[in-house]
Amino acid sequence: MNSRFFSSLALRNIQANRQLYIPYVLASVAVIAMFHLMASLLTNEFVRTRAASLTMMFEFGTVVIAIFAFIFILYTNSFLIKRRKKEIGLYGILGLEKRHVAKVLLFEMLYTGLVSLGAGMLTGFVFGRLFFLLLNYMMNLPVQLDYSTTGVTALMTAGLSVSVFLLAFLYNISQFTFAKPVKLLKGSNEGEREPKGSVVLFVLSLAFLAAGYGISLSMDDPLSALTYFFTAVLAVIIGTYLLFVSGSIFILKALKRNSRFYYRPAAFISVSGMLYRMKQNAVGLANICILSTMVMITVSTTMTVFVGTEEILENQLPYENNWTVYGAELTPEELTESFMSFQDRVRETAAEMGLEVTGSEAYRFQSFAGEISGGQFEPRRDIRGSGDLPLFLQVIPVADYNRLIGASVSLAPDEALFYHSDESFSAEELTFGGTTYRLSPADPASVTEDSQGITETAMLVVPDLLHIRRISEAYYADVEHEVMAGIDAHVAWNTDGTQEEKKAYAEAVESLKAGYPTSNYRSRIAVTEEWYSMNGGFLFLGVFLGLLFTIGTVLITYFKQVSEGYDDRGKFQIMQKVGLDRDMIRDSTRSQLVWMFLLPIAVAVIHVLFAYPIVRKMLLLFGITSDRTWLLSFATVVVAFSVIYFMIYRMTSKVYYGIVR
């Protein structure tokens, strides 16, 4: 008997078992493609050059996917070979020696492995190319990311596939070497047995989960968070598998013991079916749970970075155009001259470009840090004494106050308007810089500095710039070793027009700056663009990975339903003979809903919640500090993903129903 015989026998076997092999190969292709994509991101220009920690993250990611690929393919293989025990036992009875059977198995593994590897790499490559093109086009970031893959990537993918399939082959051999043919003949009918020591497994699973969660909860700074993130992920993955294997079997057995629940048509069929292949079921659910967690963490983190950045920019630059002139070296008259003429130039420039200024604020001001005590504002004397921040007092002239809110207040030389963020000071008089002002409340709408609840702020509106000058001189006379600041001017405004027009306008304004040497101009468009050219790649990768993991979830759910559908087909046909009707089939597939749908999602949500502390630390690298942003992104992602997964579930269970019907 030569190799050709074994090779053609192997091919014929695969063909005869195509109902088992097609979903198996498809799922293997998906997992290998996923690994290939992840590995090829390692050679990505952005990943390599942006930050050392990013390379590290993707190395972790690649290892995680590799581990997932190992578990997934080995487990799937073990279920597949179990279903073929009878057939292979028959070879032994028909006179094939064990080494011959091994040869057939080797060829089978060679074919499935090669097809999976080839198709997986090709799929990975095409998917990568296509989606990079698509995402570059849709996201329109200032930087374009290129999909690249090298020989090293291909080697890594090949290495992974070879080792996984080799292990699978060794497992299969061991199944047949140590078993008697007669036992094999019966093998495929036997139900799966509960794993030994499931209580121990359950305790272990809790220990792993606690370890993973504990790491997440105990991280203090972004860098150690990055370092330990991988360990935490690994612990949670292992914990999840153990939890589903021990926990789901435990729940199923409890359901079966509850005879009032169990002896109803839908539960009777679905619970007994799930118990029959309890391990396969548990591992399938764990796979779905882990992929869902990956989807939710990547997408919600990406969204947080995106939304958070927009918020930060919005807070820092409430207007599209922001111009500040620093008046330390100017006289009040020079400052006012700059202040006025610049505003005119801004409007002229806009008009020249056919744009209109749609909103603006402009004021001259000086800020002082200190405290109010005994009806007097003064610099804080004992700076080291107390931990809390000083009161920031912004002083502006009444002319600018009037312009800001469109009022026409006039103040006598000893009058002032006053606003205090926490209203703890409500005296009628305030002494500052030698003048005692009689206070009236200022309109809060005029307050330009957003305190964001961080510090206490106050605003004092005085009759004119000379008052500010006088206050300043008095203030700085009191403070030692302090460079005297001057009166500054701030102009901020929006214009109408398209994004391109605004950009051109910002450039025109930028060139105006030459005439105002001590000023600074920032346009939101320029700042945003700068941010995105630095960090846009992160968003891109986040969206890409989210997409990748979602597709992975779809395929693996599909795989679970199809392979179980073929498993269950005979069972449903028999039951139809003894009087099962189609409505009941539908009922029983539906009763798996809670199980298949809610359980993985619920556990995934818990994982994500516990991942938050560590993810939050890493988000600090992006300057994101708002919990609210994350919670909102997270809630959105959970709802959106649940809807998507529900649709996946519905579609795949239709496939299942179509097979068993």
Place this chain on the structure above:
Amino acid sequence: MALLEIRKLEKVYTARFSSQKTTALANIDFSVEGGQFVAIMGESGSGKTTLLNIISTLDDATSGEVYLGGKPLSSIRDKEMSAFRRSTLGFVFQDFNLLDNFSIRDNILLPLVLSRTPVDELEKRLLPIAENLGIADLLDKYPYEVSGGQKQRTAVARALITEPKLILADEPTGALDSKSSRNLMETLKDINSQGQTILMVTHSVRAASFADRVLFIRDGAVYHEIYRGAESPDDFTDRISQSLTVLSGGGGRRE
């Protein structure tokens, strides 16, 4: 009135893309009284399985009618078909058709569970039947853990548990060794003597000899029929064999 009446039953198969027709059943006409144990014999391709499938409502007749307890089967609507099958008929198959994901107990209870029988009722019905069939000790085992004879007795229990009007058995001894076959046939005989009507299709002369009445089918028609009078089982066996030999010899006489 007879429990089961079959009137002028015809079944013609038409190939999908040709006008060629194959007659599986040609004018079958007989009836079964309540409490009878009837065996139907015939060679492969004689139409026995088609006949059984039509009676089981798994297939439709081309013309003619089957009446069960006076009710024509064609009058049952599709929606009620499964429920009808569950409550009125009991099935015993050649290859047992037990489900490996259910224990012996749950396999027997399956039709009752599908009919949404209350839990308390399940156990009450199960125990006497399991005792009667000698499988009470096996209830918590799984089908792949018991012998062929035990599997078939489980299948009989599953057929009996709904207290059907009619039990349809398709080659029930086909996959059993002679000792288990004998054992099973004695069980069926026993059930029959308690009043259960049984219609059985079989190849086996020995199995048929347990029936009260044997119908011979050939080329889709009832060809011959014999009744067991007061004969001993051995005598009846001989008579069935003789009939088979004569009739399969191509005697050419048709009714």
